[in-house]
Amino acid sequence: MSDENSNILVYLTGHGGDGFLKFQDTEEMNALELSDVFQQMHEKKRYNEIFFMIDTCQAGSMVLPIKSPNIIGVGSSSVGQDSLSHHGDHEIGVYVIDRFTYFTLEFLEKIRPDSRATLSQLFKIYSTADIRSTPQYSNLKLFKTRKPGDVLITDFFGSVRQTVVFDEGAGIVTLNRTVERTVEREVDSNSDNVVLELVSSITVLNLNSYKYISVIIGISITIS
Numbered sequence: 001m002s003d004e005n006s007n008i009l010v011y012l013t014g015h016g017g018d019g020f021l022k023f024q025d026t027e028e029m030n031a032l033e034l035s036d037v038f039q040q041m042h043e044k045k046r047y048n049e050i051f052f053m054i055d056t057c058q059a060g061s062m063v064l065p066i067k068s069p070n071i072i073g074v075g076s077s078s079v080g081q082d083s084l085s086h087h088g089d090h091e092i093g094v095y096v097i098d099r100f101t102y103f104t105l106e107f108l109e110k111i112r113p114d115s116r117a118t119l120s121q122l123f124k125i126y127s128t129a130d131i132r133s134t135p136q137y138s139n140l141k142l143f144k145t146r147k148p149g150d151v152l153i154t155d156f157f158g159s160v161r162q163t164v165v166f167d168e169g170a171g172i173v174t175l176n177r178t179v180e181r182t183v184e185r186e187v188d189s190n191s192d193n194v195v196l197e198l199v200s201s202i203t204v205l206n207l208n209s210y211k212y213i214s215v216i217i218g219i220s221i222t223i224s
Contacts (some may be wrong), residue, residue, distance in 0.1 A: 004045040009053075009156040013101060016056030018079060035065040042068040049145060051119070051156045052138070055100045057082045060136025070145050072119065073138030074126075076100030081133045099131040111153050120149040 002008060015022040019031040041047050052073040054062050059075025066073050076083040076098065085095035086102040097105075107125050111117055126135045140148065 002041075002046045004048055006047050007155050008047050008050045010050060011053045011055075012062075013055040013098065016054075016058060016062070016083075018058050019061045021054065021056055021062060031062045031065045034062060035067065038066055038068040038071055042070075049143070049151075049155070051151075053104070055083055055098050059083060063136050063138045066138045067142065069142050071138060072140065072143050072148060072151070074123065075136040076131065077133035078136045084132045100126070100133070100135070103130055108153070108157055111158065113154060113158055115152070115154055115158075117153045118149050119151045119153065120147075122153060123148065 012021055015025070020028050021034075022028045038050065038052075041050075048070065050071040052063070052066070052071055053075075054073070055076040056062070058077060058079050058081060060078040060081075061075075063073040063075040064079075077100075084099050086097050086099040088095040103125055104122070107122055123135070123137075128134055
């Protein structure tokens, strides 16, 4: 579950029009409903920052109503414009990707986990000549934490898992002891009303003379 420290990517694509997006021609979401969802997330402290992308005809009509803080929104087309396809699959006879999504993926495929590329650099690739529509952005003044030029692509599109390297003779036993001691210290330093839950996931890969151990540890503390 997300919280006030979470950075969230929301990406929507499909058929749409002025103020709505369809899901497989059976369900639809309108712009006010979407804006209300973001507002509820803000009030319940379910995010730190949100990057919202939508690829549909008249996508700007879904972006402009957003009034919640710390959300950057970009739509593939402005109000009154279509969002055009890039290419199709001749075997199945349909278009398979829109131009906005195609050029977004082309940019992202060059991003590495240690990349310093920013959202501003991503926005610069959306030329009218390539996507054949005019992208629409949300009110960037509402994004109060940072400027788009300071927001790394990897803050939303990638992450790096912490990796610990041990030689062949060390590793899991030492790691498990470390975790156990940490838990004992936390329990002993708090009152009887504190409940501490520890969840750990350990992945080991043997590579030549080293063990690569990836560790995920989640701690939940409840005070009654």
